[in-house]
Amino acid sequence: MKKEQLLDLYHQMVLIRRVEERGAELYQAGKIGGFMHLYIGQEAVSTGLIAAREPRDRVITAYRDHGVALNCGLSADSVMAELLGKATGTSKGKGGSMHMADTEKNMWGGHAIVGGHLPIAAGFAVGDQYAKNDNVTICMFGDGATNIGYFHEALNLAKTWGLRVLWVCENNQYGMGTAVKRASAVDEIRQKAEGYGMKNAEVDGMDVMKVYEASKAAIDYVRREGQPYLLEINTYRFRGHSMGDPERYRKSEEVKKWQESDPIGIFNKYLLEKKIATRKALDEIEARVEEEVAKAVEFAETSPEPALSELFADIYADN
Amino acid sequence: MTKITMREAISQALMEEMDRDPAVFIMGEEVGVWGGTYAVTKGFFDKYGADRVKDTPIAENAIIGGAIGAAMVGQRPIAELMTINFAFSAMDYIVNQAAKLRYMFGGQFMLPLVIRAVGGGGRQLGATHSQTPDAIFAHFPGLKVVSPGTPEDAKGLLKSAIRSNDPILFIEHATMYQVRGEVPDGEYLIPIGKSKVQRPGKDLTIVTYCKGLELSMKAADELAKEGIEAEIVDLRTLRPLDMEPVLESFKKTNRAIVVEEGWKSYGVGSEIVSRIYEEAFDYVDAPIIRVAQKEVPLPYNRTLEQAALPQVHDIVAAAKEVLK
Ligand SMILES: Cc1ncc(C[n+]2csc(CCOP(=O)(O)OP(=O)(O)O)c2C)c(N)n1
Ligand SMILES: [Mg+2]
Helix, strand or coil: CCHHHHHHHHHHHHHHHHHHHHHHHHHHCCCCCCCCCCCCCCHHHHHHHHHCCCCCCEEEEECCCHHHHHHCCCCHHHHHHHHCCCCCCCCCCCCCCCCCCEHHHCEEEEECCCCCHHHHHHHHHHHHHHCCCCCCEEEEEECHHHHCHHHHHHHHHHHHHCCCEEEEEEECCEECCEEHHHHCCCCCCCHHHHCCCCEEEEEECCCHHHHHHHHHHHHHHHHHHCCCEEEEEECCCCCCCCCCCCCCCCCHHHHHHHHCCCHHHHHHHHHHHCCCCCHHHHHHHHHHHHHHHHHHHHHHHHCCCCCHHHHHCCCCCCC | CEEEEHHHHHHHHHHHHHHHCCCEEEEECCCCCCCCCCCCCCCHHHHHCCCCEEECCCCHHHHHHHHHHHHHCCCEEEEEECCHHHHHHHHHHHHHHHCCHHHHCCCCCCCCCEEEEEECCCCCCCHHHCCCCHHHHHCCCCCEEECCCCHHHHHHHHHHHHHCCCCEEEEEECCCCCCEEEECCCCCCCCCCCCEEEECCCCEEEEECCHHHHHHHHHHHHHHHCCCCEEEEECCEEECCCCHHHHHHHHHHCCEEEEEEEECCCCHHHHHHHHHHHHHHHHCCCCCEEEEECCCCCCCCHHHHHHHCCCHHHHHHHHHHHHC
């Protein structure tokens, strides 16, 4: 990757972190409602992964979607506005935190039914196969989602029909309060792909460069071979499952230990050690993010509420 | 009598029945170590252990299907769906298996299963997480559907549900866990399939249940200020439906509205209104009005969501309309 691209990745990761830190404050202040799941700690996963896609490749994910949205090029303004339920949000204020999407940027949404979007991802690939193109669908989901039937039906279909889907399991070690070992027959999620004769790999999700390399190889394989692939990315969420999680299921020492491998810290060090960027250049990026986030909050707060007539809009295409 | 919250009432019912009968156990997502997503089973894991408070994988079919199987062979599982919205992920097990197996095999076994599920809107959770789909479950013979509106009823009905030998869907409301109410001291049961007059009145009948009861009670207070006395009949159980108190009240007031949180079309209100027309047509003095949710998937935005949900002022307006 070129220097500019690498710095752009750094920018994206810091942007996700700051958008969410501000989001958490706004949630505490009562300006954001509903469920909000933070991506803090997992930034390297979607940043490295989405950097490896071509713009024509489709992305679909679960409700922990702010990072993915920003990586796909949705503006911090529109993400923040959606969090605040404004008309200028990614989904006109009707979706909220869990439902960010911009199909023009091939970001097909955050989805709130665990595993529910996996067969839909297979369906994107069915559509693309039918259209005879070689677009790749990148479908992200949590470790917990691999225990529901949807996952198994989707993987089986993908392999049987030769669908171009890259299945990406973000293994952050827990599904809500349930550790992987307590809910899954195998604790290496990638093994589940074996049962479907599907190629698979595992990668350290705290290192954005490793995620990028592994994703690039996987996407190339899927496109070239016309076959699905499962990539397990090991990571950790530094915050609770969603806002207001009492976190009785894990020890703070465990969280602290993982925080030592903060993906932003690791990448910062990498950029400095490889002399790709100076400390000053990285500080400048951080300062720029600060401005962008302040502007996004301002934009969201001053944006209009959706009109009452919006309540009945978009229920059907034919009104 | 003691004043407790809905959460405490449900929690007490579960504990009392678990203490009483070793065949009773709980299975569901985050019911154990987490203590229940809505803190209803807080402390249960430490008290009863992993054997009786089973944290399951995220696998709704395995939760409901598994509980059905355990019930068929003689245990008394309480399966918890984190929210009723995830019942759709287990729809086949609820409506095609639980509701039919006993009948289809000529009554060879019993199915003492309780499915606890929390539903309802008003928390800005978006379209897939805010539903009140009670009516569709009540559509299926073979299933019983209970949905209480007070702590007293919640406790007594849940205890009866756990002792019942049939599959029962027990629906709670996400915004009502802090609702407080008097419950009798000591052990008591409330029979399933009995509606109840929660507030006497003579001018009109409000038929409702669950969240609708809370809203209707407030509306009745408003109406009382204007000298209108509404009688509130709480269905408490949607199937089997007990129309007796409804008809008795209606024959006295001759005017009614039905209040529910779910969508109006094909809803609980539709059923109640047709029953009244079928069974008490001669007593009808005014068209019966249904107050329900606007026919839209619920949006995240708070103002829009509230505009879609039935409100106290909608009930007051409907009451005045039938009294015109
Ligand atoms: C079908 C269904 N069941 C349960 C839930 C409630 N729920 C939301 S997130 C979640 C945990 C998911 O864990 P995982 O897949 O590991 O993703 P993570 O939150 O760790 O990113 C659960 C149980 C749901 N949304 N959908
Ligand atoms: Mg997880």
